[in-house]
Amino acid sequence: MPTPKLGVCYYPEHWPEARWALDARMMRAAGLSLVRIGEFAWSRLEPRPGEFDFGWLDRAIATLGEAGLGIVLGTPTATPPRWMLERHPDMLAVDAEGRPRKFGSRRHYCFAHEGYRAEAARIAGLLGERYGRNPHVVAWQIDNEYGCHDTVVSYSDAAARGFRRWLAARYGDVSRLDEAWGNVFWSMEYTAFEEIDPPNLTVTEANPAHTLDYRRFLSDAVVAFNAAQVAALRPHTDAPLSHNYMGRILSFDHFAVGRDLEIATWDSYPLGFLEDRSDQGEDWRRRFARQGDPDFQAFHHDLYRAVGKGRWWVMEQQPGPVNWAPHNPAPLPGMVALWTWEAIAHGAEAVCYFRWRQVPFAQEQMHAGLLRPDAAPAPGLAEARAVADALDDLPETGTAPVGLVVDYQASWVWETERQGAECDYFRLVFDVYRALRCAGLSVDILPPTTRDLSAHALVLAPGLAIWPEPLREALAAHDGIAIAGPRTGAKTDAFRIPEALPPQMPGVDARVTRIETLRDDCPVALAEGGAFRFWREFVEGDAPVLEACADGEPALVGTRERAYLAGWPDDIALDRIVRRAAGAAGLATLALPDGLRVRDRGSVRFVMNYSAEPVSLDGVVPGATGTLPPAGTLRLPRA
Amino acid sequence: MPTPKLGVCYYPEHWPEARWALDARMMRAAGLSLVRIGEFAWSRLEPRPGEFDFGWLDRAIATLGEAGLGIVLGTPTATPPRWMLERHPDMLAVDAEGRPRKFGSRRHYCFAHEGYRAEAARIAGLLGERYGRNPHVVAWQIDNEYGCHDTVVSYSDAAARGFRRWLAARYGDVSRLDEAWGNVFWSMEYTAFEEIDPPNLTVTEANPAHTLDYRRFLSDAVVAFNAAQVAALRPHTDAPLSHNYMGRILSFDHFAVGRDLEIATWDSYPLGFLEDRSDQGEDWRRRFARQGDPDFQAFHHDLYRAVGKGRWWVMEQQPGPVNWAPHNPAPLPGMVALWTWEAIAHGAEAVCYFRWRQVPFAQEQMHAGLLRPDAAPAPGLAEARAVADALDDLPETGTAPVGLVVDYQASWVWETERQGAECDYFRLVFDVYRALRCAGLSVDILPPTTRDLSAHALVLAPGLAIWPEPLREALAAHDGIAIAGPRTGAKTDAFRIPEALPPQMPGVDARVTRIETLRDDCPVALAEGGAFRFWREFVEGDAPVLEACADGEPALVGTRERAYLAGWPDDIALDRIVRRAAGAAGLATLALPDGLRVRDRGSVRFVMNYSAEPVSLDGVVPGATGTLPPAGTLRLPRA
Amino acid sequence: MPTPKLGVCYYPEHWPEARWALDARMMRAAGLSLVRIGEFAWSRLEPRPGEFDFGWLDRAIATLGEAGLGIVLGTPTATPPRWMLERHPDMLAVDAEGRPRKFGSRRHYCFAHEGYRAEAARIAGLLGERYGRNPHVVAWQIDNEYGCHDTVVSYSDAAARGFRRWLAARYGDVSRLDEAWGNVFWSMEYTAFEEIDPPNLTVTEANPAHTLDYRRFLSDAVVAFNAAQVAALRPHTDAPLSHNYMGRILSFDHFAVGRDLEIATWDSYPLGFLEDRSDQGEDWRRRFARQGDPDFQAFHHDLYRAVGKGRWWVMEQQPGPVNWAPHNPAPLPGMVALWTWEAIAHGAEAVCYFRWRQVPFAQEQMHAGLLRPDAAPAPGLAEARAVADALDDLPETGTAPVGLVVDYQASWVWETERQGAECDYFRLVFDVYRALRCAGLSVDILPPTTRDLSAHALVLAPGLAIWPEPLREALAAHDGIAIAGPRTGAKTDAFRIPEALPPQMPGVDARVTRIETLRDDCPVALAEGGAFRFWREFVEGDAPVLEACADGEPALVGTRERAYLAGWPDDIALDRIVRRAAGAAGLATLALPDGLRVRDRGSVRFVMNYSAEPVSLDGVVPGATGTLPPAGTLRLPRA
Ligand SMILES: [Zn+2]
Ligand SMILES: [Zn+2]
Ligand SMILES: [Zn+2]
Structure with a gap:
């Protein structure tokens, strides 16, 4: 495997052309060999509809490329110019309050709008034509951060129309939809697809089957939007296509988007994410305020390695304080390097910092770069340089001993039918991930479409609310240790409770007869220590009881090899369960002190x-x- | 009095017809003798406008009835079918943000819409014609849970038009309205009723007189909506008419609706209500998480006995976890029985569980039934059976020694002019109720229209912001002990401070010259212990001071027989006041340990x-x- | 200087005409010599468009004036009558959710609406014509409480149109706007001013330069609205013109409005403001619940003395509980007098109580007056009387030794680019003010247009995000001690980071190379005690380090005379910094116990x-x- 590369995000259109060559030389001197450009530059490439200016980009690519930098070229479709709204006044997404999400920042489009989708493919195709064979262009990025700023869920007219077509294609006849959704429940039956609206602003909650189908439709719209650009680019280039995903975005199926791309990348902002998307509470945020959550980046590295089918990068690495979290402290000295090494430990082909130079204007002027606004080095630069100096060949990433199934659809089920205020799919899966990592175990994340588990001595599938049939079969055939639950198989594809009751887990004779959700201050103690919190199931069946609640109800049932977990374990219980399972799988675990983490490559x-x-x-x-x-x-x- | 009955809610349209007879036999075997059906089935009764299918309902009634079950037949007007919106596109309620509350769940109508009101009367009349003399139909339920999902307050155009008509009828001339409301205050004077909008989205608070009249109008719209169905049903049936109210809904005058019906029922969800509508704080919620608030159900039992003029049921009794509260734990074993007994202790004619079998689809699939989704018995079934086995003749409910006045209009006054963040009418009344119950006293709730108090040795009228004249007269004539206040008589009918100052209480020479509201951490100590919290009045007059604040200001003034309370007592003070008053009334009190409660029948x-x-x-x-x-x-x- | 006067707000239109003379006599007997009237009476002055009734106001002025009261006459433009909306249906402000803010209370207009602005000038002119030379009219008040109820920021179509015109005037060519704002950043470039909307409901934050220009435009609209009435009144009267500002309103430049008026007044509600606009936390609110924040009124007294160029009043002084805060307790006995004395200590020419008699109807019926609703004296009356009795000649207010720069534009910068959740300009400035006052120092507030600092031995300029060039020059020339920072000069006029980096402070060789924001639980300790909280800067340059952080980074740099503060000090650090600077300036400080305050006149x-x-x-x-x-x-x- 080649040595991992470092790179940086750069915006030639923000700086005087006379500066480009110097910047390029400084990048090279800092040990960087990749530069991403172009992803927000539509208004400079096509200032008026059909009127193009590629000259500056030609020159920028030449200048950077000739300095020895490999170029990642972005399609600028996250920032349609103002004139686009004259052509497609209805292209804006509409929020849950029914308000169009207007021009003036970025990502101002609805994924379901077919007119804008065609425009996006058009500009991608033109870029492909012009630069697809340019030797400096080593990869492509399509759009930027799908789903950021909550931009997948939209209630626009375009989305409503698309949803009706999607439903018609799925159900054929509206009576089949009524039957599948159980619309008889509250006289919600339809007589035509045209009568169906997105599930929003209803008097009380909408039918969860209605909501789940809408979430599926919205995710499919993201896939289709991306695929349209893939189709436009593909004929013109052999360079790999990529997209830069974000942290803890569950609103579309990243695996499905990833299937159409060669590389998955993601944008890693450890301090911002700790502040604005951690469930671990204020004391945790205080303790890791300058380091970031010790497991959040690792989780996403493993996730996007899976999304990228093995090929993945960090496309934007936080190099200093950001500007968008509730609080934006500076990283502890050394953390920029540590974050880079963590990515490399998980097999990143490249780590690019965001951004080269702090921009003194517009929305992100308080976001650090590797250079300060005055072009002097910012603290991150030396850390990047130090990593570059220490980089050399590393072994292949290989396969981790533990597999953890992650399924976007499951998160939609949990969100749609929360049942308890704290019950969130990501939180559950991430709790399990943290327990594995605290035990010193390296993890592969597995998509729900996985058909072969044989590479993993231990497989965990928490919260997988709807069984993917091939995975269930793979589990049945699996030689190693596997634990599923809670809420596994809780719903059919049509968002119904299965007639034979969940979990229908191969090799485990157990039925979840009922569940309850728990206040944070009302955990259910386990006999061996720790407790279930938030979510708890009552299980019947002949499966042996491996662990019980203090009240005698089964907590973990099945066999050493194939077990079902009937609740959401707290940290103490998860630690025990994970270590026992690892032991049964023949995996050594570590007792790591607070904040220490290990990753094997x-x-x-x-x-x-x-x-x-x-x-x-x-x-x-x-x-x-x-x-x-x-x-x-x-x-x-x-x- | 006949033995109380048990029953259950059932949805034949949700299950295969072949299953109905078995379900009916199982109900009977469980000791149930009543079954409520039909209240959400409009789309199955009239699949398209004017196209009816009563066959399935004929057969369901026959099957259930012949099994020995008395049928409560619901009108399906809480769930207008999708086609209704084609006929009445403006029938939806509009929320405080100005957004229509759309189709896709239930209760999607504005009470003030006359077109939909006529449709509701039409379907009620048709059901009455067909089933009014059916011997199996032992009672009727009109609509379902008025006001649930906050559906009374609506700002639709239909409501605006209705409000203007209502005002014109009330005031005759708009100048009389200007005078009554005091519109001169901020140049808010009108010159025509057509200029008046619902009091919503004003720059700062609307005139409270404007708001109070709107609340009255909205409540009247509920009464009229219900009355339209009563008028349509009455000619066709002799069976009693009922409606199933909810817990802590103050948005319409239940007594006024109840006057048109024979029976009041309510839907009792102790665990859900503890989570989503208790003021008692997190520790209280934790302690009673699996039992429910020990007084909330009792209060509503007494309330709806009054609304039903003596005849009342629990129409929906929680049988296990529900699906709609922030957390949904399972009841402590025994609680389903205890809740049933509590209702019977308060004189319920019947207690029906919601629902027979957990439905595996649509919105409430996580709501427990007496059967599980797989038709096996859920834990609630055995508890219902145990109650059924123990049921026998009980004495008449009789009259409780204590009367507590509850007035919906008072709650609108408190809501409209909150003055202190915690100042809520229900909370105050319920604090008093809890104090009475903790002293072992049984309570009758009295409507504000009460004209004779002689049955009650002790009468309490807290927070009665506008005096109902007959009640004031009844109080003047009352032989027993009576305590009013705080905020009693604080406003005239036109939402003004009375010229002679409140409370104008017969037999108590006292004037509230000013009031203050208090932070939770700033209580005003009482000389004998405890404190006023939230609300405190300064009183002048010749009435003797029965209790004083630690600062010397009067706290309770008047005589032993007729006293006025000048603040909101905390639990310690309320306990003392209630016990003293009970003693003066010759009533024995108990010192009940935490969680123990008593009710005499x-x-x-x-x-x-x-x-x-x-x-x-x-x-x-x-x-x-x-x-x-x-x-x-x-x-x-x-x- | 003449003896300060006391006065009161009165609404003749609320009371029977027969009562006016008695009220006037009682006012005089209470020691009051001023009465403000008329400011909400438009519907009584012009009941229908063009149809006037001045008779009652003629008589009211005569009655009050002949009783010896000087009259402050208000223009009624805060309460346009209902008919105004028929003439200008688009005159309403529109909130951030896009909803018109409707008729039914007050302040229902958008400052940018030119049609309504003309109507306001029209009624002001008519009042001026009729009463401009009336000898009883001693002053005028224009409108009432600009900005109260958040009424400056509006997104109406009128505002959008006005904004485009304002931008066209400012930038001439849209390409200059694109360049200034840095719209290239996310392809936000415009090709015509008509394409630009107010910065609202964008997908993520709008360009801060866009937002800042909108804030400037909105502030200018307030100035223009006020100026239109000034222009209409001026030809008719020699009496001073005034406006009554509120507490902690930062949405428009009060100095700019004040330049067009002779007197600044403000409405001082110490208990309400403590509850609804203090940052000091719940314990602080509890301790001062009945006294109000000990520094909030003082700050505004000093602020409005500056806005009024030396001439200022309290126009509305809280006389008892108000009705609009989350909790509305009664003041501690004596506080009404103390608040009055505090105003006088700061140089108030007059203190008027709001209101004479508690009104028994409409929105403010729970707001105390000097009289109760039944016309008996309320507790505030005796306290006002006691102050009146003790009033006599006082020395001129003079100049305070300490100057504190306050700049509205700076608050817009901080709000637009908050960077840390707690980072608020007013909070920072007020922290500094409190530290000064706790050291016993009297303060003059200085507008950002100040060109001469020589009167002040010590000058502080915290948080002044954009340098006003004359002030920077004045600072360079200043003989005394001056401290600026943090965030001083952080932005150019175009909301960009200056190329040479901030602060560009005369006499201090320091550059802020980067900043970080801090969680409340993550302060950065200072070497000499205390800490930076919320905001912290990293500074380079040759300026000597006066104080350092515990980690060695500079905290205060420069010289004794001219220092730059690189963070937001906590109370301990601020106390030390302020005392040292005062010492260096030759000012004695006091060690005042908790709650004690001093003001020199x-x-x-x-x-x-x-x-x-x-x-x-x-x-x-x-x-x-x-x-x-x-x-x-x-x-x-x-x-
Ligand atoms: Zn990014
Ligand atoms: Zn219900
Ligand atoms: Zn005011």
Whole structure:
């Protein structure tokens, strides 16, 4: 495998052309070999409809490319120019309050609008034609951060029309839809697809089957929007196509988008994400305020490795304070390097920083770059340089011993039928991931379409509310250890409780007869310690009881090899369950002190200290001794 | 009095016809003798406008009735079919944000829309014609849960038009309205009724007189909507007419609706209501998470006994976890029975569980039934059966020694002019109710139209912001003990401060010269212990001071027989005030430990343990010994 | 200087004409000599368009004036009558949700609507013609409480049209706007001014330059609205023109409005403001619940003295509980007098109470007056009377030794680009003000247009995000001590980071290279104690380091005379910084116990006790001995 690369995001259109060459030389001097450009530049490429100016981009590509930088060229479809709204006045997304989401920032389009979709394909095709064979262009990025700013769920007229067509295609006859959704329930029956609206602003909650189909339709619209640009680009280029995803966006099926692309990338903002999308509470946020959640990036690295079918990058790496979280502190010195190493440990082909130079105008002027606004080096630059200097060949990423199934559709089910205020699919899956990582285990994330589990000694499938049939079969055939639950198989494809009751798990004779949700201050104790919190199921059946609640109800049932978990374990219980399962799978676990994390890449083990204190490694990580400073990273051969 | 009955809610249209007879037999075997059907089935009765299918309902009634079940037949007007919106596109309610509340769930209509009101009367009349003399139909239910999902307050054009007509009828000339409302205040004077809008989205608060009249108009619209169906049904049936009210809905005058019906019923969801409509704080919610608030159901039992003029049922009794509260735990074993007994102790003619079988589709698929989705018994079934087995003749409910006045209009005054963030009429009244119940006293709730108080040794009228003249006269003539205040008589009918100052209470020479509202952390101590919280009045006059604040200001003034309370007492103060007043009225009180409650029905006393711990009864309840387990109920003769 | 006057707000149109003379006599007997009338009476002056009734106002002015009261006559433009909406249906403001803010209360107009602006000038002119030379009319008030109820920011079509014109005038060519705003950033470039909307409901944040220009435009609209009435009144009267501002309203430039008026007044509601606009937390609110924030009124007194160019009043002084805050307690006895004395200590020419008699109808019926609704004296009356009795000649207000720069535009910058959740300009400035006052220092507030600082030994300019060039020059020339920062000069006029980096402070060689914002639980300790909170900057340059952070980074740089503060100090740090700077400026400071405050007026020192406990003055205030009771005020010669 080639040495991982470092790169940076750059906006030639923001700076005087006379500056480009110097910037390019400085990038190279900093050890960077990739540069992403162009993804917001539509108004400069096509200032008026049909009137093009590619000259500046030709020159920018030449200048950067000739300096030795590989170029990732973005399609600018996240920022349609103002004139686009004259052509397609109804192209804006509409929010849950019924208000159009207007021009003046970015991502101002509804994925379901076919007119805008065609415009996006048009500009992508033109870029492909012009630059598809340009030797400096080493990869393409389509659009930017699908779903960011909550832009997938839209209630526009275009979406309503598309939804009706989608439903007609799915059900053929509206009476089949009525039957599938159970519309008899509250006289919600339809007599024509034209009568059906998006499930919004109803008096009380809409039919969950209605909502789930709408979420599926919206996700399909993202896939189709992306696919239209893929189709426009493909004939013109052999360079890989990519998209840069975000953190904790569950509103569309990333695996489905990823199937049409060669590379998955993501935008990693550890401090911003800790502040604005962690469930771990205020004390956790305080402790990791300058380091970021120690598992959040790791989770997404593994997730996007799966989405990219093995090929993945970090496209935007936070290099200093950002501008958009509730609080925006500076990283602890060393963290920019640590974050980069963490990505590499998980197999990143490249890590690009966002952005080269802090821009002194417009929305992100308070977002740090590798350079300050005055072009002097910002603190991140030296850390990037230090990583670049230390980079060399690394073993293949290989396969991790543990597989964790992640399914976007499951998150839509949990969101649609929350049942308890804290019950969130991502939170559950991420709790499990954290427990695995705290035990020192490396993880592969598995899409729900996985048909073969044989590479993984231990497989976990929490919260998989609707069984993907091939996965159920793979599980039945799996040799290793597998744990599913809670809420696995809780719904049919039509969002109904299965007649034979969940979970219908191969090899486990158990039926969930009822569930309850729990206040945070009302956990249900487990007999061996810890508790179920938030979600708890009552199980019947002949499956042996592996763990019980303190009240005697089964908590974990089945066999060592194939077990079903009847609730949402707290950290204490998850730690025990994960370590036992790992032991049964023949996997060694570690007892890592607070903030220390480990990731194996082939024969190399990376050790990272996310805490703000030095940590002694003696007796903690086999083969390691001494003390790891805050934000320290250690590379050692696996024991 | 006949033995109370048990029943259940059933939806034949949700299940295969072949299953109906078995379900009916199982209901009978469980000790149930009533079944409510039909209230959401409009799309199956009239699939297209004017096209009817009564066949299935004929057969369902026959099957259930012949199995020995008495049928409560619902009019399906809470769920107008989709085609209704083609006929009346403007029938939807409009929320406070100005958004129509759309089709896709239930209760999607504005009470003030006359076209839909006529449609509702039409379907009610047709059902009356067909089933009014059917011997199996033992009662009717009109619509379902008026006001649920906040559906009374609507700002639709239909409501605006109706409001103008209502104002014209009330005031005759717009100058009289200007005068009554005091519109001179901010140049808000009108010159025609057509200029007046509903009081919504004004720059700052609307004139409270404007708001109060709108609340009255909205309440009248509910009464008229119900009356239209009463008028359509009455000619066709002798069976009693009913409606199933909800918990803590103050948006319309239930007494006014109840005057047109024979029976009041309500839908009792103790665990859901504890979570989503209790003021008692998080620790209280934790302690009673699996039992429900120990007084909330009792309050509503007494309330709806008054609304039903003595005849009342529980129409929907929670049988297990529900699906709609922030958290939905399972009841403590025994609570389903305890809740049933509590209703019977308060004189319920019937208690029906909601629902027979958990439905595996649509909005309420996570709502427990007496059967599980797979038709096996759910835990609630055995508890219902146990109650059925223990049921026998009980004495008449009789009259409780304590009367507590409840007035919906008062709640509109408090809501319209809150003055302090925590100042809520229901909360105040319910605080008083809880104090009475903690003292072991049984309560009758009295409507504001009460003209004779002689049956009650002790009468309480807290927060009655506008005096109903007959009640004031009844109070003047009352022989027993009476306490009014705070805020009694604070406003005239036109929402003005009375010229002679409040409270104008017969027999108490006192004037409230000013009031203040208090932060929760700034209570005003009372000389004898406890404090006023939230609301406090300064009183002048010759009435003797019965209790004073620690700062010397009067707190309770008047005589032993007729006293005015100048603030909102905390629990300690309320307990003292209530016990003293009961003593003066010759009523014995009990010192009940936490969670224990008592209700007398004629010569029988019911003792119920709402705590999660066993409670010793020795020396606590006269004539009772030993220990009552959690969720335990005891019946004993009154000492 | 003449003796300060007391007055009251009165609404003859609310009361029977027969009552007016008695009210006037009672006012005089209470020691009042001013009465404000007319400001909400449009519907009585012009009941239908063009149809006038001035008779009642003629008689009211005569009655009040002949009783010896000087009259402040208001223009009624805060309450356009209902018919105005028939003439100008599009005159309403539109809120951030896109909803018109409707008729039914007050302030229902958009400042940018030119049709309504002309109507307002028309009625002002008519009043001027009729009463401009009336000898009883001693002053005019234009409109009422600009910006109250959040009425400056509006997204109406009228505002959008006005904004485009304003932009066209400012930039001439749209390409200059694109360049200034940096619209290239996300392809936000425009090709015509007509394409530009107000920055609202964009997908993510709008360009901050776009938002800042909109804020400037909205502020200019307030200035223009006021100026139109000034122009209409001026030809008819020599009496001073005024407006009554509110507390903590930052939405328009009060200095700019004030330039067109002779007198600034403000409406001081200490208890309401403590509840609804203090940042100091719940414990602070509890401690001062009945006294109000001890510094909030003082700050605004000093602010409006500056806005009024030395001439200022309190136009509405809270006399008892109000009706609009989350909680509305009664003031501690004595506070009405203390609040009045505090105003006088700061140089108020007059203090008027709001209102004379509590009105028994409409929106403010729970707002106390000097009389109760039954016309008996309310507690505030005696306190006003006591102040009146004690009033006599006082020295000129003079100049305070400390100057504090306040700039409305800076608050728009902070709001537009908050960067940290707690980062609010007013909060920062008010923190500094509190520290000064706790050190016993009297303060002059300085507008950003100040060109001469020589009167002030110590000048503070926190948070001044955009340098006003003359002030920067004045600072360069200043002889005394000056401290600026944090965030001073952080932006250019076009909302860009200056190329040479901030702060560009004369005499301080320092560059802010980056900033970070801090969670409340993540302060950055300072070496000498206390900490930076919320906002922290990293500074480079040759300026000496006066204070450092515990981590060694500079915290205060420059010289004793000219220093730049690189963060937001907590109370401990601010106290030290302020005392040291005062010491360097040769100013004595005091160590005042909790709740005690001091204000010097010429040779007289006022000492006020805002705490609820008596405070010993021995050794605390030079020349004072003994104990000051709660709500006590002491006047003594300055030591
Ligand atoms: Zn990004
Ligand atoms: Zn219900
Ligand atoms: Zn006011």
